[in-house]
Amino acid sequence: MRIRIGDVANPASIDHADLGALESDDHLQYHTDARAETWLETLLGAAPATWGATLFAPLYAAPLKTATVTVSSAELLALNASPKTLIAAPAAGKALILVAAELWLDFATTKYDGIAAGEDLTIRYTDGSGALLATIETDPFLAAEADAFRYVEPTTTAAITPVAAAPLVLHLSTGEIATGDSPLKLRLLYRELTLTW
Secondary structure, eight states: OEEEEEOSSSEEEEEGGGOSOGGGOOOTTSOOHHHHHHHHHHHHTSOGGGHHHHHHSOSOSSOOEEEEEEEOHHHHHTTTTSOEEEEOOOOTTEEEEEEEEEEEEOOOSSOOBOOOTTOOEEEEESSTTSOEEEEEOOTTTTTOSSOEEEEEOOSOOSOOOOOBTOOEEEEESSSOOOBOOOOEEEEEEEEEEESOO
């Protein structure tokens, strides 16, 4: 910054750095570290020694994550006997929490047939007998002869007991579908929680 002195007839200027007594800090409009600390201490209501936890802790330790999975027609036709892993198991002491799932039937040429009552798609922990998280009615969804879409959130309104170190899987609740050749595409919204405080 340069400061102009004199007048139009006798102009002169001086660089701010050439001024004396700058170390006295008498320019109250300028930033200093000490002023910043005073302002933050007032704002946060906490002493500087505690700011690390206050300022830099994450807002939420388990951010929302997304996974995309394609289930082939061959996998769909064998889904009761062989559940499809949607999200791999987390480390010990951690659990996956399903927030929602989006499902797209990408119709090919032959619709799925032989879908009996109760043959629903389910999202579970671990395997086909694991704790149930969500259910998707297959008829008319998988029986459609065009692209189709479903959105599902966990079916329970009660508190769940997360299963530690368990994958999330897609399972067909009973029997197997007879025919069909369309892939199923999923986008899962989930969190990974640490089960200890």
